[in-house]
Amino acid sequence: MAGSQQGPRARYREQTRAEIKDIALRQVAEGGTAAVALTRIAKEVGLSGPALYRYFDSRDALLSDLIRDAYADLATAVTAAAGDLPSDAPARERVRALAAGCRGWAVAQPHRYLLIQGTPVPGYSAPPDTLESARAVLAPFLGAFHGARPGPAVRPVVAQTTAWVRADPEVAGWVARSTGGADGEPATSAGMDEEAAGVALAGAVLAWSHLHGAVGLEVSGQFDGMGHDGGTLLTAQVESLADAFGLD
Structure with a gap:
């Protein structure tokens, strides 16, 4: 009996949480x-x-749930x-696709993009687990830049990463897992030397900074009336970054 009563309660709770989040997103x-x-949310949902x-x-x-x-x-x-790309697609093509996917999502729902990449919320401190959520976005870029051949312009960044x-070791393990290394192992023990891991990480960090700069400006309306398309600008930045890392 208890189990049969818990099912509907749990469903109602999840439905109510989803409704609360939908209203909060509309407010955002x-x-x-x-x-x-x-x-205001409580009033709209019909709760005290x-x-x-x-x-x-x-x-x-x-907010933490919305961010996750x-x-x-x-x-x-x-x-x-x-x-949809073949497994042997050139790294440059993969970076193009990843960047386009990020921009497409952000342009379609700018309020959600600005929630995670916009101005920090005063007084809000994100819980530690949101770091893993952010890393999930960057992980495909690590794989795309694995094996890159960085030129002089980005070598200082590679040295730092x-x-x-x-x-x-935690970052090293994340890079190794994201580039095909053994789960839970640091880069060196997963058959990846530190510099190779640093190259992949530098590429992902620079891709993130390029994306955030171009996409953040676009979705916040900073390009309005300037006569160019945000996608064209981002493509130019991605190509420049790919050149700097010697991607095929």
């Missing part, structure tokens, strides 16, 4: 993260203020963008 779209108001806290115990807990969802959807979009890999 209308007025940014500052517009998220639990009292205290009752709402049974689903999310704070505004920060609600956004990162998960973005990671799916980025991975899917390169999913190589030092990062050397000093942080």
Whole structure:
């Protein structure tokens, strides 16, 4: 009997949480993260203020869930963008596809992109697990830059990311797993030397900075009236980055 009663309760709880998040996302779209108001959400859902806290115990807990969802959807979009490419597709083509997937997702729902990549929310501190969500977006770029041949322009960045890999076994393990190494092993024990890991990490970090710069400006309306398309600008940046890393 208890099990049969728990099923509907659990479904109702998840449906209510989903409704709360949908309303919060609408508030973000209308007025940014500052517009998220639990009292207004409670009223729209038909709950009292205290009752709402049974689903999310704070505004920060609600924002954290929205951020996790956004990162998960973005990671799916980025991975899917390169999913139709053959396994032996050139690295340059893979980076193009990954960048296009990121931009496509962001342009389609700019409020969610700005939630995770825009201006930090005053007083909000993201929980540690959102780092893993962010890494899931960058992981395909690590694979694309694995085996790259960086030129002089990006060598200083490679030197710093190589030092990062050397000093942080957790980061080294993440790079190794994302480039086909053994799960849970640092780069060196997964058959990957530190510099190779540093090259892949430098490529991913620079790709992220290029993407955030171009896409962030586009979705926030900074390119309006300037006479160029955001996709054209991003393509030019991706090609420049691919040249700097010697991608085929």
